[in-house]
Amino acid sequence: MINYETIKxxxxxxxxxxxxxxxxxxxxxxxxxxxxFNSFLESHFVSDDALKQExxxxxxxxxxxxxxxxxxxxxxxxxxxxxxxxxxxxxxITPLAQDGNPKPRMFRHIEEKxxxxxxxxxxxxxxxxxxxxxxxxxxxxxxxVNIGKNKTTTEKDAISDxxxxxxxxxxxxxxxxxxxxxxxxxxxxxxxxxxxxxELFKEAKALTDMPILLKIAPDMTKEDAVxxxxxxxxxxxxxxxxxxxxxxxxxxxxxxxxxxxxxxxxKEKSFEVFEAIAKELYGKTTLISVGGIxxxxxxxxxxxxxxxxxxxxxxLVFNGPDLVMNINKGLIELxxxxxxxNITEAIGADRA
Numbered sequence: 190m191i192n193y194e195t196i197k198x199x200x201x202x203x204x205x206x207x208x209x210x211x212x213x214x215x216x217x218x219x220x221x222x223x224x225x226f227n228s229f230l231e232s233h234f235v236s237d238d239a240l241k242q243e244x245x246x247x248x249x250x251x252x253x254x255x256x257x258x259x260x261x262x263x264x265x266x267x268x269x270x271x272x273x274x275x276x277x278x279x280x281x282i283t284p285l286a287q288d289g290n291p292k293p294r295m296f297r298h299i300e301e302k303x304x305x306x307x308x309x310x311x312x313x314x315x316x317x318x319x320x321x322x323x324x325x326x327x328x329x330x331x332x333x334v335n336i337g338k339n340k341t342t343t344e345k346d347a348i349s350d351x352x353x354x355x356x357x358x359x360x361x362x363x364x365x366x367x368x369x370x371x372x373x374x375x376x377x378x379x380x381x382x383x384x385x386x387x388e389l390f391k392e393a394k395a396l397t398d399m400p401i402l403l404k405i406a407p408d409m410t411k412e413d414a415v416x417x418x419x420x421x422x423x424x425x426x427x428x429x430x431x432x433x434x435x436x437x438x439x440x441x442x443x444x445x446x447x448x449x450x451x452x453x454x455x456k457e458k459s460f461e462v463f464e465a466i467a468k469e470l471y472g473k474t475t476l477i478s479v480g481g482i483x484x485x486x487x488x489x490x491x492x493x494x495x496x497x498x499x500x501x502x503x504x505l506v507f508n509g510p511d512l513v514m515n516i517n518k519g520l521i522e523l524x525x526x527x528x529x530x531n532i533t534e535a536i537g538a539d540r541a
Contacts, residue, residue: 193509216268307448456481485519
């Protein structure tokens with residue numbers, strides 16, 4: 190097996206989006222023929238009784254998932270599983286296909302182990318992705334479907350985009366994620382308000398029995414984040430994902446003036462927002478933490494704060510394909526060191 194640290198300098202010489210396409214090409218092979226990857230799957234997919242839990246009427250064999258934005262078009266489901274992820278999230282999907290923002294639109298801040306992306310919901314569109322997903326679902330590990338509005342859709346018509354997507358993907362995933370927190374679609378974050386969320390969940394809950402989660406941004410005040418998520422749960426949200434990328438460009442030395450930052454510099458900002466939300470909502474809904482998670486210790490901090498699941502993305506780029514395996518193996522050790530037999534006993538331990 191090639192050491193990732195050996196090839197990373199060569200990968201990092203490529204444009205970040207080209208490097209991503211190279212990774213996608215490799216991971217797509219598993220959809221056609223999984224046999225060459227079986228030994229990697231056996232060594233990297235960690236399934237232990239200490240990590241298993243049931244959520245959304247599905248068994249999660251481990252709590253580490255791939256965040257939205259990596260597999261935008263549901264082309265890498267088997268490859269993602271081979272990397273060891275206990276669940277994956279596809280999208281963000283919009284009703285109509287769109288190219289996203291002009292290139293270049295993804296940048297690395299290597300010293301800070303941070304990505305800056307201004308992709309803009311580039312995806313194949315709902316119908317093409319629906320057709321692709323039908324070939325795989327039901328899948329052996331849970332799949333979340335992350336949905337958003339098209340760039341040209343006005344705020345007035347935004348609910349129509351979300352309801353179209355819920356109708357299109359109803360029964361083709363294990364949960365929906367309402368994405369109104371990306372900084373890369375004009376006006377999207379303006380939808381993080383009571384009127385929109387109230388109407389959206391009223392219509393959405395009438396269309397599907399699939400759980401519907403809300404993903405929020407890290408750039409609002411903690412008080413506003415708590416108020417928004419509390420209200421969303423009251424209106425029918427089945428869970429909260431915190432957080433999306435940040436537009437706090439002061440976190441890196443040489444930022445671009447577009448897009449959102451993810452990775453190591455987001456770690457504390459994301460945790461602070463998650464912690465505030467968990468103080469209010471732990472035990473009342475399912476919480477998923479994402480943002481700067483790069484180790485078993487950081488994942489465990491989020492779990493003890495109240496997260497049932499965690500997600501990674503940028504840390505996969507900087508740490509390589511052993512990341513998920515290392516996090517899960519480390520979690521088993523941390524859970525047992527605290528005297529627990531199962532992760533469910535550790536979830537929210539710091540809330541007691």
